[in-house]
Structure formats: structure tokens, C-alpha cells
Amino acid sequence: MPELAEVEYYRKQWDPGLGARVTAIRTNPKARDFRECDASALARSLKGATLRESLTHGKQMVFKFSGGRWLGVHLGMAGKLECRKTGADREKHDHLVLVQKGRELVFNDYRMFGVIRFHEGKGAPDWWSDLPPEVTDKAFTKKRVADFLERRGKSPVKAILLDQSMFPGIGNWMADEILWQIGIFPGRRGANLTKQESDAIWKTTRTISRHALKTIGVDWRDPPKSWLFKHRWRDGNACPRCVADLRRDEIGGRTTCWCPGCQT
């Protein structure tokens, strides 16, 4: 479910635990989410540590603890973070629970496409420090986007927008929204886009990301009704901007919603 704004929303769910010690850990070490780290070593190390800070980067999150302990969380397709009061019911797919006084910080992920990472050491781990510039950052430039469209020239632009090495945090709904707002058909090949279209992808990626962070990212509030967002779920829904009915097709390996009237 989560793209960059949803990830920001979930990051904040653990804010009540900032400044507090972790008194105990519960893990489900068999969960696929632990395929990149040792769940029992993580549990041993985090017990007694204090949660200091949390950050997002695209779809990635990191929770920093006292003693140079770094907990990485990727929500995959169905992961979520919750803060529950002590004594709340345990749920079926709670795979990591950080117990604090009066509360529990829970990672729940029924599909187990998420990833938990852990690092102990002074500096940031590679999985955090080696990430590409965020799309809202100054370092995310028109030129980087233009060069990338060229390099991925044979791919449909929809697939290019989903590539996390250039567009960290962009997912299926945001990619559709970007192309719909500009009026580009998602199946167009990267190399066939004009300079104007490339610049528009750069700009619209940033405006949509910023707006989503200010709405969904704050309190799961819907983005503006004028966006494709709320209209994209059923084939045949009317385009909010023209008379055409929206279509859903598999483009770039993912179900894609687009408007045959607006996107060419």
C-alpha cells in the first residue's frame, strides 16, 4: 500500500515512543520480513535501547536508537506501523513489537513483502547512506531525469517512474497520477519523450510528492478531488478532467489507470 506519503504517515505512528526505552522485544523470526537480518540478534541488541529519532527516504524508513543502533523498515505491499496501548490484542501478522512502558510499537505485515534491517555501529549503514536523492531534494535535477529517460529509453515511461533508483518513493498510484496530470500515455517509451515532457515529469513528480506529503503524509487526508487519485479504482469511471471513461491496462508490468481522452 505505501508510497512516499503513506510511508511518512506510518513513520509518525511510532512518535509516541520517542525518548523512551524499549523494555522487551517480540519477533516472529520466521516471517519473510527478516530475510535480510538476524531477528534474535536484533532483539538482543535493541532491548534496553532508547528510541531517539526516525526518518523516511522514499519508501524506506530508519529508526535510530541509543548506542548507534539503526532499525530499517520497508513496508512492502501491505506493511503498517501502529502504536498500541499495553494490553491491546495481539494480531495475527505482528512480526516485530517493541515494548515500552505503557505502549507497544508494532510492525504488522500480512503479505510479508516488507523488509526489516538492523545495524549497530557509529556511522549509517550502506542500506541507508547509499540511497539516491529524494525527489523533493535539490539534487533531484531535470538533467538526472532526462538522462535516465534516455538510458531506460526502450521501457514504457510508467515502468521508468517506478524505478526506485531514480524516483525513490514513487509507486503505482503516484506514477499514474504524474502521467495523467501531464497528459502522457503511460506506454510511451522513455527515449520518445520530448524535452518539454521530460521537464514536466521532473516538475510534476515534485509537486505531486510535496502535495501528497502535506495531505496523506499528515493525517491520511485525501489529495484534491481534481486529481486522478480517487477516480482510478474502477475501469469505466469518468476522467475528472474530460468526458472520456478511464481505462485500466497492464503497462510496464503493473495495472495502470489512464485516460484515453487526455493522455497521448
Add this chain to the structure above:
DNA sequence: CATCATGTTATAAT
């Protein structure tokens, strides 16, 4: 029972 889901990646194909 078959299909689909806001994600990533190992492997196959070009």
C-alpha cells in the same frame, strides 16, 4: 475457484 492487490528482486530473454 479464479483474479487481483499503492512492491521488489532473481532469473530469463533480448
Add this chain to the structure above:
DNA sequence: CATTATAACATGAT
């Protein structure tokens, strides 16, 4: 070798 397409992952909703 570099890039692109496909299958697989695990579970639940429709």
C-alpha cells in the same frame, strides 16, 4: 555486457 520482461514471493478480499 547492459537493459528489459517475467515469475515469484504470501495472504486476504472480492
